[in-house]
Amino acid sequence: MRSALPEALRLRTRALNRKRAREGGYVLCWLRQALRARDNPALDVAVSVANARGVPCLVHVGIREDYPYASDRLHAFQAGAAAVLETELAARGIAAASLLERPGHDAAGVLERLAGAAVCTVTDDPALPLDGGQVAALAEAGPVLAVDSARMVPLSMLPEGIRTTKGFRAAHRPLRAHPAALPGDVEPDRPPHDGALPFEPDRLGARRAATVDRWIAEAGIDHSLPPAPLFEASRARLDALLDRLVGTVLPVYRWRRNNPADDASASLLSPYLHFGMVGPREIARRVAASDAPAGCKWKFLDEMLTWREWFAYRAATLPGPTAYDTLPEAARRTLADHADDPRGTLYSLDDLIHARTDDETWNAAQNQFLMEGYMHNNLRMYWGKKIIGWTPDPRTAWSTALYLNDRLSLDGRDPATCGNMGWVFGQGRRAYRENPVYGWIAPKSDRALRKRPGAAEWLAREARRDGLRIAVPDAVPDYAAGMPWG
Numbered sequence: 001m002r003s004a005l006p007e008a009l010r011l012r013t014r015a016l017n018r019k020r021a022r023e024g025g026y027v028l029c030w031l032r033q034a035l036r037a038r039d040n041p042a043l044d045v046a047v048s049v050a051n052a053r054g055v056p057c058l059v060h061v062g063i064r065e066d067y068p069y070a071s072d073r074l075h076a077f078q079a080g081a082a083a084v085l086e087t088e089l090a091a092r093g094i095a096a097a098s099l100l101e102r103p104g105h106d107a108a109g110v111l112e113r114l115a116g117a118a119v120c121t122v123t124d125d126p127a128l129p130l131d132g133g134q135v136a137a138l139a140e141a142g143p144v145l146a147v148d149s150a151r152m153v154p155l156s157m158l159p160e161g162i163r164t165t166k167g168f169r170a171a172h173r174p175l176r177a178h179p180a181a182l183p184g185d186v187e188p189d190r191p192p193h194d195g196a197l198p199f200e201p202d203r204l205g206a207r208r209a210a211t212v213d214r215w216i217a218e219a220g221i222d223h224s225l226p227p228a229p230l231f232e233a234s235r236a237r238l239d240a241l242l243d244r245l246v247g248t249v250l251p252v253y254r255w256r257r258n259n260p261a262d263d264a265s266a267s268l269l270s271p272y273l274h275f276g277m278v279g280p281r282e283i284a285r286r287v288a289a290s291d292a293p294a295g296c297k298w299k300f301l302d303e304m305l306t307w308r309e310w311f312a313y314r315a316a317t318l319p320g321p322t323a324y325d326t327l328p329e330a331a332r333r334t335l336a337d338h339a340d341d342p343r344g345t346l347y348s349l350d351d352l353i354h355a356r357t358d359d360e361t362w363n364a365a366q367n368q369f370l371m372e373g374y375m376h377n378n379l380r381m382y383w384g385k386k387i388i389g390w391t392p393d394p395r396t397a398w399s400t401a402l403y404l405n406d407r408l409s410l411d412g413r414d415p416a417t418c419g420n421m422g423w424v425f426g427q428g429r430r431a432y433r434e435n436p437v438y439g440w441i442a443p444k445s446d447r448a449l450r451k452r453p454g455a456a457e458w459l460a461r462e463a464r465r466d467g468l469r470i471a472v473p474d475a476v477p478d479y480a481a482g483m484p485w486g
């Protein structure tokens with residue numbers, strides 16, 4: 001199957017086993033994190049195989065109760081994205097069968113039964129999968145192709161063993177003009193699947209919002225963490241953000257990107273990229289077509305293509321990418337040397353979650369995570385560094401920082417989460433002198449940040465926000481040992 005694909009798709013596709021395609025009513029396209037109907041390589045592969053076999057492609061999205069940090073916030077985003085996906089697939093003549101798990105509407109066995117009736121299963125291939133091993137179980141039973149859909153340049157085109165961001169940039173840049181890095185949809189040549197299904201699909205695209213809200217309220221997930229209204233997973237909101245990127249953010253990105261108080265400083269697209277509602281190829285195309293200054297375009301693409309895809313490369317190639325041992329040896333050594341240094345204040349998890357520290361800048365940052373489900377890039381480094389000094393030891397700091405980011409932020413549980421946290425914990429330049437607690441890990445001050453136009457007022461206002469109380473676990477999961485969700 002893989003060998004029959006056009007080169008641009010073959011480069012993105014891995015066969016997860018040697019099982020051969022079989023008789024079936026459709027090709028199943030199980031979308032885990034690439035929740036979009038266009039510019040979606042996993043869908044293109046599924047439609048290509050379906051066309052070649054003379055069957056339709058059927059798309060499945062399963063929003064289960066048991067993924068890491070399942071909450072109203074994460075559920076609402078995925079349900080919204082799945083609804084847009086279904087609607088846009090229907091316009092392309094592709095059927096979808098989604099499931100939002102809740103009492104009486106169990107996900108157990110649904111994916112397996114869907115796959116069992118398929119010619120083969122095609123799925124996207126996230127560098128940090130969140131499906132709890134479902135894909136491995138599926139590959140035991142039948143043919144599965146996994147398609148690199150989150151990156152502009154597929155992993156298979158990059159050389160092995162790249163060690164630095166500079167080396168990655170040099171290898172990645174020339175490949176951005178390759179056909180595999182450019183968007184292009186494969187159209188189905190069969191009518192949509194209308195045969196029997198092994199469950200009653202939820203038809204999220206056709207439901208009233210109140211119905212989906214009720215289903216989410218019934219699901220066995222964390223209901224204390226509410227949806228984040230700033231990041232509505234709708235076509236209208238995504239289009240508005242893409243227009244805003246080109247019209248407002250991009251023209252000033254190089255100079256104003258570091259001020260969280262500046263409305264034009266950031267695209268707010270990371271949740272949409274994380275859940276694959278939009279892909280980097282589509283955004284890069286819009287950036288290339290804009291008339292923003294070349295330096296601004298370069299800077300934005302360097303963030304979205306170099307840094308984002310570098311961290312995905314690391315996550316896909318490092319064993320246990322969230323493990324503490326992925327930090328450089330020198331960073332772990334200096335933090336260990338200072339593990340017994342007296343700390344100023346050790347805040348409880350409850351205080352950290354609810355932004356109750358003595359540091360206004362940190363509280364403002366944490367409130368963004370808590371209330372908005374997002375944090376401005378420039379705040380995140382400061383926010384993470386402070387946690388090192390406020391927790392009993394470096395490994396607890398590592399787990400705490402990742403836990404807060406992953407649970408609260410819509411873009412969390414991503415290769416960029418652990419990759420950037422590595423920089424907080426000593427991946428980059430070392431300090432000019434050895435400090436208590438931090439050793440040779442560079443600390444970070446908020447002095448420059450607070451001098452930016454409007455920043456002091458903005459931070460004071462954000463820090464004062466109050467009112468949301470969410471469930472607090474007894475302890476954070478042990479990220480230091482590896483991915484806490486296995």
Ligand SMILES: Cc1cc2nc3c(=O)[nH]c(=O)nc-3n(C[C@H](O)[C@H](O)[C@H](O)COP(=O)(O)OP(=O)(O)OC[C@H]3O[C@@H](n4cnc5c(N)ncnc54)[C@H](O)[C@@H]3O)c2cc1C
Binds near residue numbers: 412
């Ligand atoms: C401690 C820490 C934790 C982070 N955790 C995450 C995370 O969980 N998920 C996440 O997507 N990003 C994370 N980042 C990177 C960055 O902060 C976010 O990507 C950015 O704030 C997203 O907002 P935006 O889309 O408005 O950014 P923009 O400035 O508009 O950037 C556009 C896109 O470029 C990419 N990008 C920008 N900066 C980075 C970066 N430093 N590393 C990788 N990609 C980048 C993102 O995909 C982003 O959406 C983290 C950074 C730090 C320092």
